[in-house]
Amino acid sequence: MFLLAITVSFIIQKIILAAIIIGGSLGIALYATWAERKVSAVMQDRRGPTRAGPFGLLQPLADGVKMFMKEEIIPMFSNKFLFVLGPSLAMVVALMSSAVIPWGPDMKFADGTSFSLQVADINIGMLYVFGVVSLGVYGVMLGAWASNNKFSLLSGLRAAAQAISYELALGLSMISLVMMTGSLSLNDIVSQQHGFWDGNWFSWNVFKQPLAFLIFLVCSFAELNRAPFDLAECESELIGGYHTEYSSLKLGFYLFAEYISMFITSVIISTLFFGGYNFPGMDALANMVPAPLFSIICILVLLAKAIGFILFFMFIRWTIPRFRYDQLMNLGWKSLIPLALINMLITGAVILYFNK
Amino acid sequence: MDIYQIIFWILSIFTLGCAIGVIMSRNPINSVLFLILTFFSISAHYVMMNAQFLAIVNIIVYAGAIMVLFLFVLMLMNLNSDTEPQKNFLIQFAGVISGGALLLVFVAAIKSTFTGLEGKTIDLSQSTNIGLIQNLGTMLFKEYVFPFEIASVLFLSAMVGAVVLGKKDKELAPTE
Numbered sequence: 001m002f003l004l005a006i007t008v009s010f011i012i013q014k015i016i017l018a019a020i021i022i023g024g025s026l027g028i029a030l031y032a033t034w035a036e037r038k039v040s041a042v043m044q045d046r047r048g049p050t051r052a053g054p055f056g057l058l059q060p061l062a063d064g065v066k067m068f069m070k071e072e073i074i075p076m077f078s079n080k081f082l083f084v085l086g087p088s089l090a091m092v093v094a095l096m097s098s099a100v101i102p103w104g105p106d107m108k109f110a111d112g113t114s115f116s117l118q119v120a121d122i123n124i125g126m127l128y129v130f131g132v133v134s135l136g137v138y139g140v141m142l143g144a145w146a147s148n149n150k151f152s153l154l155s156g157l158r159a160a161a162q163a164i165s166y167e168l169a170l171g172l173s174m175i176s177l178v179m180m181t182g183s184l185s186l187n188d189i190v191s192q193q194h195g196f197w198d199g200n201w202f203s204w205n206v207f208k209q210p211l212a213f214l215i216f217l218v219c220s221f222a223e224l225n226r227a228p229f230d231l232a233e234c235e236s237e238l239i240g241g242y243h244t245e246y247s248s249l250k251l252g253f254y255l256f257a258e259y260i261s262m263f264i265t266s267v268i269i270s271t272l273f274f275g276g277y278n279f280p281g282m283d284a285l286a287n288m289v290p291a292p293l294f295s296i297i298c299i300l301v302l303l304a305k306a307i308g309f310i311l312f313f314m315f316i317r318w319t320i321p322r323f324r325y326d327q328l329m330n331l332g333w334k335s336l337i338p339l340a341l342i343n344m345l346i347t348g349a350v351i352l353y354f355n356k
Numbered sequence: 357m358d359i360y361q362i363i364f365w366i367l368s369i370f371t372l373g374c375a376i377g378v379i380m381s382r383n384p385i386n387s388v389l390f391l392i393l394t395f396f397s398i399s400a401h402y403v404m405m406n407a408q409f410l411a412i413v414n415i416i417v418y419a420g421a422i423m424v425l426f427l428f429v430l431m432l433m434n435l436n437s438d439t440e441p442q443k444n445f446l447i448q449f450a451g452v453i454s455g456g457a458l459l460l461v462f463v464a465a466i467k468s469t470f471t472g473l474e475g476k477t478i479d480l481s482q483s484t485n486i487g488l489i490q491n492l493g494t495m496l497f498k499e500y501v502f503p504f505e506i507a508s509v510l511f512l513s514a515m516v517g518a519v520v521l522g523k524k525d526k527e528l529a530p531t532e
Binding site for chain 1: 385389392408409412413415416419420421424425427428431432488489
């Protein structure tokens, strides 16, 4: 059955697809670092990177070379295996969720073959995403503990408490979405949001579950350790937080994993709430252009939505000051979780009323 | 030996190796990490049986939440070989006795479970959908709804207990 379906061509297809997705994610994350510098520069009335290449476009490469060239230091009394494992785990976990995202509709060729643009269509896709999110904190915690540094340890504890607190609200906001769609498969969730207007109401989930979207967005900030919730790397209190002791490419991995997570999270938010690869007038376009081209347009639409969210993440970072730790906990436990529960109740009541 | 058996044996050896690593490692942090690996390989066994929901919930709940808390506590205690508590002979003796008794109970439980299971095994090479979320949900909310709800009351009482414990600490704190 599910294992018997595996043939050599199937495996090769999936490997190629996974390689393209990972390469693409790395490339976008690379330029997200450049975009972050440019966005911060614009918001603070500066010019940002301008020297390396036109508009500083080669800056990410220059940064990469710089990271490679730095001396690699492993603290003497640290746990060396875990010290190396920390940044590696952060990187792996950041890339893992991309496996279940439907990047576009099946690519149908003229000779009748079709090529799925999703690495794995598992029927618990949303739970898989949630599972990967819940593993995200290990990279930070292990690296922090293995550094054998007080500030790193404090940062690791902060990260763990923060991640666990915000996972709850994140999961609860996902539950109301699942109650509405009736499926945990990301493929089903996207195809239910087909087009933009389903005759009675907007088909995108953000118009049906605005509160769930808001909670999901706030929790994503916390899970990503992004400002205003970057308590784990709060430099005014903890030096550099969990990556205080890291240097060279291992530091680069930590910093880079954050941008990859940001990209993947943006794609997931677009998929769950903003219709994924669907866009207004897609049926009309599907009749006009050949099928493979249409699939590519759909992928580009999804990427455009994701880049919009990446920019939003950046605007927030350079606008809102960092929370205090008690404020963070109060927001999570006393505001977001009750709100998500109320949203769940309302969703259930509405579904019961209309399905009667 | 077909591919399922090969995967099964590799996974089983890996699982048992990690489980032995949990009790053999001197460093508690390594123990926890081995335990996380054990949970992952048990989840892989669930996937082999096409019980995807069980597999992912095992990872979310155990690897994603409970083990993070374990690590949290261990990191706060900062255990290492210097601060390892010295156990006297009596405590070690009691540990051996109670551990042996627990093993006996487990072996007896497994033995009684295995009798009468002959017709209920899952053939991994055959299609089985019993573990998919739709079937699981239907079973839970139709046939087993009463024990399911009772279990939720149990969790609620655990939560209330945790809140009570947390509150007590606050009242005992010196008033400044």
